[in-house]
Amino acid sequence: MENMKEEKQIILTGDRPTGKLHLGHYVGSLRNRVAMQESGKYIPYIFISDLQALTDNARDSEKIRRNLIEVALDYLAVGIDPKKSVIFVQSQIPELAELTMYYMNLVTLSRLQRNPTIKTEIKERGFEKSVPVGFLTYPISQAADITAFDARYVPGGEDQEPILEQDREIVRTFNSIYGETLVEPYLITPDKDICKRLPGTDGKNKMSKSLNNCIYLSDEPEVIQKKVMSMFTDPNHLRVEDPGDVENNAVFKYLDALCTDEHFQKYLPEYKNLEELKAHYRRGGLGDVKIKRFLNNVIQETLAPIRERRHYYEQHIDYVYDMLEEGSKVARQKAAEVLKRVRRAIGVEYFEDMELRHSIYTNIDDSMDFDESHKRRGR
Ligand code: TRP
Numbered sequence: 001m002e003n004m005k006e007e008k009q010i011i012l013t014g015d016r017p018t019g020k021l022h023l024g025h026y027v028g029s030l031r032n033r034v035a036m037q038e039s040g041k042y043i044p045y046i047f048i049s050d051l052q053a054l055t056d057n058a059r060d061s062e063k064i065r066r067n068l069i070e071v072a073l074d075y076l077a078v079g080i081d082p083k084k085s086v087i088f089v090q091s092q093i094p095e096l097a098e099l100t101m102y103y104m105n106l107v108t109l110s111r112l113q114r115n116p117t118i119k120t121e122i123k124e125r126g127f128e129k130s131v132p133v134g135f136l137t138y139p140i141s142q143a144a145d146i147t148a149f150d151a152r153y154v155p156g157g158e159d160q161e162p163i164l165e166q167d168r169e170i171v172r173t174f175n176s177i178y179g180e181t182l183v184e185p186y187l188i189t190p191d192k193d194i195c196k197r198l199p200g201t202d203g204k205n206k207m208s209k210s211l212n213n214c215i216y217l218s219d220e221p222e223v224i225q226k227k228v229m230s231m232f233t234d235p236n237h238l239r240v241e242d243p244g245d246v247e248n249n250a251v252f253k254y255l256d257a258l259c260t261d262e263h264f265q266k267y268l269p270e271y272k273n274l275e276e277l278k279a280h281y282r283r284g285g286l287g288d289v290k291i292k293r294f295l296n297n298v299i300q301e302t303l304a305p306i307r308e309r310r311h312y313y314e315q316h317i318d319y320v321y322d323m324l325e326e327g328s329k330v331a332r333q334k335a336a337e338v339l340k341r342v343r344r345a346i347g348v349e350y351f352e353d354m355e356l357r358h359s360i361y362t363n364i365d366d367s368m369d370f371d372e373s374h375k376r377r378g379r
Contacts (some may be wrong), residue, residue, distance in 0.1 A: 011036055011188075012045040012151035014090065016053035017067040021213040022076040023205035023299070027195040027257045028157045036155065044085040045149045045331060046075060048324075049088045052142065055135040056125055069253065072320050077310035082323045090145065092328035095335035099144035100308065102346060106173045107166070110248040114135050117162040128155040136149040147182045155188045178345040194256045203232030203250035215299065217306050225302065228296040233288045243284040251291050252278065258340045259298045267297040296370050 014318060015021065021030065037044050043268060048071050053064045068089065075087060090096065112118060118139065122131055126151060133138075142163055147170075164187045171182045189196045200213025213328050213370060215227050228339075232253050237244035246252040261273045271277045280286045312321055343349045350356060 007045045010151045011042045012149050013155040014047040014049040015071055017048050017050055017064050017071045017207045018053050018217045020070045020218050022207050022216045024198040027198055029155050030078045032155045037084045047088045047090050049090045052138050055138050072312050073313050076227050076313045077306045086327050087358045088327040088331040093332050093335050095339045096144045099183050101143045103140050103170050106170050115162050117159050139163045139166045143170040146185045148338050150183045151185055151186050154185050161187050180346040185341055196254050199250050200373050201227050201231045225296050229292050240287040241284050244281040246278045246281055251295050263298050268294045
């Protein structure tokens with residue numbers, strides 16, 4: 001890959017269009033993506049993984065179809081900018097399917113079955129008895145998603161690490177068999193641990209639509225307030241005077257992920273920072289309502305500009321679809337280049353390879369007219 005010209009590193013990541021994006025997506029990945037985009041050091045490819053969503057929703061393709069626009073709106077709302085990032089749709093890149101075919105030969109069934117993320121997801125979906133082949137093999141198609149764009153970095157949640165590990169194995173196997181062709185991808189998770197796995201408002205589980213414990217980026221202010229005020233805290237913190245626990249307390253986890261010292265100056269000036277607030281809660285004498293009101297202010301301030309931008313793009317839906325179509329064209333060009341390299345490495349570009357033609361059989365009579373004309377046409 002010596003002749004790869006880009007000095008900028010390529011990053012790629014995507015989301016399944018099964019619902020609107022929420023605060024967990026925001027602190028776990030979206031915020032990072034926008035920062036990387038704005039740094040100017042990367043070429044970001046951001047895509048909606050409708051094909052991957054179909055691997056466990058094949059009978060409900062309408063859901064995927066409807067949610068495509070929701071994810072696109074959330075992208076634009078958080079500040080992913082089509083002038084700086086290539087925003088596209090997975091199913092519009094048929095090159096990915098061909099790459100997947102090649103990679104499938106490099107992975108064993110038992111290796112797929114051992115993937116911890118896949119194992120968990122199979123359980124969550126009740127697929128133990130009958131898992132769709134497409135679902136079990138999605139780490140392979142994810143390797144195609146990533147390598148098709150020469151992506152080096154993949155911003156995502158912790159649950160993506162086992163998938164990325166398997167993807168790197170595929171890349172290494174490919175490169176060792178066919179020569180250096182593909183780029184090894186690495187996951188980028190947020191610096192703060194809490195951002196890697198933000199719990200839902202129930203405080204127990206990961207934020208997830210099916211558990212009804214999400215704060216969506218598109219939630220209206222009253223909805224956010226209601227969700228925050230009914231959040232799980234420390235069950236033993238019954239009276240204000242009681243000492244409270246900040247470790248297993250969802251409100252403090254959210255504050256860890258979201259609040260800054262400026263938020264204190266603005267909304268809770270009797271404390272300098274989160275450490276002071278935590279210390280008071282631990283000592284006792286600080287009520288849940290007060291910390292929830294503060295958290296509500298922090299979330300409202302974070303989500304207000306996002307919601308405003310979303311409302312704007314909701315009024316310009318044609319623009320959003322056109323943007324996705326345009327981005328998909330650009331992405332497809334890049335994927336086609338990489339696919340060409342892959343085909344050449346494997347050796348399935350039969351008709352461009354004049355050496356192959358003449359390596360086994362040599363033409364006895366090169367002067368024969370029909371033979372000449374065939375050779376020219378081949379080129
Ligand atoms: N697996 C990701 C998710 O669960 C979506 C995805 C598909 C993806 N292909 C990818 C993420 C490639 C990063 C890179 O949402």
